[in-house]
Amino acid sequence: MAIRYQRAPEFLPTNQQKLVPIGGLKGRSGKQPAVQENINQLGLQFSNKSGIKRKAPLSSLASVCIKATISGVAKKKTISCYSQGDDDLVNASSSIDASTKKFATPQEETSFKEISNLDTKMSKLLCCHFNSKGEVLATGGDNGKVLIWELGNNRTCSVQGHAHQVTDVCFRPNSTAFASSSFDRTVKMWDATKRNNPFQNLVGHDGHVMSIDFHPTKLSLLSSCDSNGEIRLWDVKSGDCKLNFKGGISQVRFPPQLGDFLASSTGNIINIFDVETNKIQKKLQGHIKDIHSICWETSGSYLASVSEDSARIWSVSDGKCLYEVYSSGNKFQSCTFRFGRPLELVIGSDKFLEVWNPFFQSNITRPYIAHSGTINSLVDSPSKGIVASVSDDQWIRIWK
Numbered sequence: 046m047a048i049r050y051q052r053a054p055e056f057l058p059t060n061q062q063k064l065v066p067i068g069g070l071k072g073r074s075g076k077q078p079a080v081q082e083n084i085n086q087l088g089l090q091f092s093n094k095s096g097i098k099r100k101a102p103l104s105s106l107a108s109v110c111i112k113a114t115i116s117g118v119a120k121k122k123t124i125s126c127y128s129q130g131d132d133d134l135v136n137a138s139s140s141i142d143a144s145t146k147k148f149a150t151p152q153e154e155t156s157f158k159e160i161s162n163l164d165t166k167m168s169k170l171l172c173c174h175f176n177s178k179g180e181v182l183a184t185g186g187d188n189g190k191v192l193i194w195e196l197g198n199n200r201t202c203s204v205q206g207h208a209h210q211v212t213d214v215c216f217r218p219n220s221t222a223f224a225s226s227s228f229d230r231t232v233k234m235w236d237a238t239k240r241n242n243p244f245q246n247l248v249g250h251d252g253h254v255m256s257i258d259f260h261p262t263k264l265s266l267l268s269s270c271d272s273n274g275e276i277r278l279w280d281v282k283s284g285d286c287k288l289n290f291k292g293g294i295s296q297v298r299f300p301p302q303l304g305d306f307l308a309s310s311t312g313n314i315i316n317i318f319d320v321e322t323n324k325i326q327k328k329l330q331g332h333i334k335d336i337h338s339i340c341w342e343t344s345g346s347y348l349a350s351v352s353e354d355s356a357r358i359w360s361v362s363d364g365k366c367l368y369e370v371y372s373s374g375n376k377f378q379s380c381t382f383r384f385g386r387p388l389e390l391v392i393g394s395d396k397f398l399e400v401w402n403p404f405f406q407s408n409i410t411r412p413y414i415a416h417s418g419t420i421n422s423l424v425d426s427p428s429k430g431i432v433a434s435v436s437d438d439q440w441i442r443i444w445k
Contacts, residue, residue, distance in 0.1 A: 157400055157413065160431070161443040163201070165192050170435035172422045174223070176216040179426030181237055183223050184435050185211025191225050193237050194441065206233050206243045213256045213296075217264055217281075224267055224281070226254035232269050234281055247279050249286050256296040260320075261304040268297045274311055276318075290323060292316045295336055300345035306361075308348055310336040315350055317361060327364040331357060338379045342388065343427065349390050351377040356392050358403065368403035370410060378419055379434075384427040391432055391444075393420030398434060398444070416440060 169187040176183075182194045187210040192203045209228035216223040221237045224247075232254055234245035252271035260266035267279045270293035278288040293309025293316065300306055306326065307318040313336055315329035334352040341348055347367075348359045353376035358368045372394065379393035389402035392410070396417060401410040418437030425432045432444045 157398075157411075157444060159415070159442050160445050161196065163194055163199075163441045165201075165439050165441060167192055167203070167439055169418075169437045170421060170439060170441065171210060172213045173424050173433050173435045173441065174214045174216055175424055175426040175429075175433065176221065176223075176237070177219045177428065179429030179431060181216075181221075182424075182433055182441065183214040183216065183225075183237065184441060185214045185225055185227075187211075189227065189229075191235065196443070202240050204235060204240055204243075206235075207231065209253075212254060215257050215259055215267075217259050218261055220264070224257050224259070226257045226269060228253040230254060230271070232257055232267070232279070245281055245284055247281070247284055247286070249277060249289075250275065255294060256298075258298050260299050261301055263304065268299065268307060270294060270297045270309060276307075276309060288323065292318065292325065296339050298339055298341055300341045301343055302345050306345075308339055308341065310339050310350065312336070313352065315339060315348065315359075317364075327361065329359050329361075329364055329366070331366050331369070337377065338423075340381050342382050343384060347388065349380050349382060351380045351392055353377055356380060356390065356401065358388055358390065370401055370403070375412075379421060379423045381423040381425045381432060383432060384425055384430055391423055391425075393423050393434060393436075395419045398423075415442060415444075 165184065167186045167188060167190060170184050171186055173182055173184045175181070180195065180197055182196060184192045184194070189207040189209055189211060190203045190205045191211055191214060192201060194201050207225065207227035207229050211225050211227050213226045214223060222234060223237055224232055224234050226232050230250045230253060232247035233243035234247070235243050250269065250271040252273035252275065254269055254271050257267060257269045260268070265280050265282045267281050268276060269279065270276045272294060274291050274294050276290055276293045276297060277286050279285070280287055293311050295310040297307060297309045305320055307320055309316050309318065313330070313332040313334060315336065316325050317327040317329065318324065319326050329348070329350070332350065332352045332355065334354050336350050336352050339348060339350045346361060348361050350357050350359070353372065355369055355371050356377055357366050359366050375394045375397055377392050377394050381391050383389045383391055386402060388404040389400065392399040392401060396414055397412040398415040398420065399410045399412045415434055416436035416438045420434050420436045422435050423432060430445060434442050434444065
């Protein structure tokens, strides 16, 4: 089977992006969700080196290697990188050197290129997640199936157990087990090494289950949220719901290190819950339109969020937005931080990936044509230093 390569990209100007100073947008107020139960029954204390169980307050979160500042309004032209597609491209290809996309700045040279791809033939892809080693990617789509792709040998398999579209997938840390959520109001547990039926069904949500996330250290603890704004914390071993409370519709995400907080998005607000006390510690407000995606920076000090018209990076400790950039008419949909590049955010939209690093390149984003449909989900693998994107066009693409 012959491999056909994509034409080398060209840099073309696009519409201007606008970076606005903090305080330029007036945040909307929101009513704090009611707390229904006390989370102490979960016993989620965190130990320091001396063995004393305690948890530092949110205000003590320290910035790591980054000083984020804003000064005034900056406007610059963005650079767009186009590549011509080829109908005969092999379905799963690796190290496509001819499609390398590079750009340079006065501060440093940064590369971002597609290194592998897969045509899943699964209709629309809506979500994706790497295992801890970055060797296996799980994706879910609107046909109710979950596809498992082993990147090293290009082997794939699919499993089906949901009655409706799969909204989110998440691997348990350091495990082959993963969870999937669906419009069918259930969460299911699977083993990526087996093509059997799910080994656990988590039932109890009254609305479409929109998002799930595993706790980074309490490996049996899974969070989920539904279209009614209910958040649930599950013990995946027993299948029991340990706690339910209000405050999240679109996404739930634990920070990647300690998991002592839980971020959830509802409408245009992000709630930061204290996992021990089940109380909202911070409300991150400022988005005008509903938030589609949130993600934590590795240290847990920063959080990114995107709505269709803007992307924001927040300092979680003081609840302030550090940077914001508007879309140029191409609606933002998904986001993920790039590991090892301070505050560098990859944003997915309709056909484009936009790389934005306000720390090194505070006044520009760089768009790349990546898919032929909306990019619904992005995920990074710190272990491999790669990013996966999935889209309505059925394709998975791997970037580095």
